[in-house]
Amino acid sequence: MTEVSSLTGRLLVATPALADPNFDRAVVLLLDHDEEGSLGVVLNRPTPVGVGDILQSWAELAGEPGVVFQGGPVSLDSALGVAVVPGESGRSAARTEEGPLGWRRVHGAIGLVDLEAPPELLAAAVGSLRIFAGYAGWGPGQLEDELAEGAWYVVESEPGDVSSPAPERLWRAVLRRQRSELAMVATYPDDPSLN
Template sequence: MVQHTGALAAGQLLVATQPGRGGYFDRSVVLILEHNLEATVGVCLNLPTDTPVADVVAPFADKASVPAVIFEGGPVNNEIAVTLGEPATPESPPPGWQQIVGDIGVVDMSFPPELIDTSFAQLRVFVGLASWAPGQLEAELIRGSWFRSHARPEDVFGDPEGIWRRVLRRMGGGAGRWSTWSDDPTLN
């Protein structure tokens, strides 16, 4: 079941193709946060660091989804932090939360700490961004460097281990076959 995602847009996942070539985006899954005429910006969902959220953004630590560490969002602007959150009550999201897709949105980093527990079901913090200049991502898509899929909350807030394979399997078809890729080239 290959997904038809339409035009590039915020809320889509970019799933790296051609595993084993190395490089920053090898086997990565990127959530697009913004796509416009100036740029496309996203965060890598499967690059956890060893730094606990409590060490960097203590007020967000209790709602940080497991693993409760900072994630490497991408190789660009490592001084930028982005927090994604799922509202505790989706029908009445808190102020300071900007929806990306469904129950996934960006949380204002200056969100009042005393309201976090009642406002969010879960949070994930990223440092750095994945970013493309105008036309760059479109060229990569034409070359076959990425598959696209719709994002789900479990993609963003779930276990990052194995997300690349899980999303490919969910996509099915030709994309799904990539999920069986082995690190041993003789088995592929």
């Protein structure tokens, strides 16, 4: 098998050609990507369910909007916490295990939260927290096939992507900040037949 270059911490931005309704205009943060597969969460699918309705103890740390996000179509009954810890972005990759107790670095200042830990452990360190129900997953080579088919743009993530206060505008915002022809894709109409 060929060596897989890790895309962990990068964003997958759905191309207008991606036909899967689960990922229409989706922005996915890759939390893990290696030869065994890929796992990520969709950053721009808020639900009407408040964080306090399912994880009361974490509600105060959740950023606006304080709702649970649909992280993807897999395991919708499970929850993942993703948090940004300010001041952690400049740390070297060799020091990945450092950071507040109950938080594991994924990329830069972005990391996974142990939702079984007491929220008080992280309260002082966390800049923003998002709770996701479910996740997006790909088996070995599956994401690489989708990339080869042109289903996704791969771009750098920024800590603010995790906590965007306007998640419904994240797809356009991420594309617009690209310094390439991708910035033009942000103007693609929601329904091209109405153009």
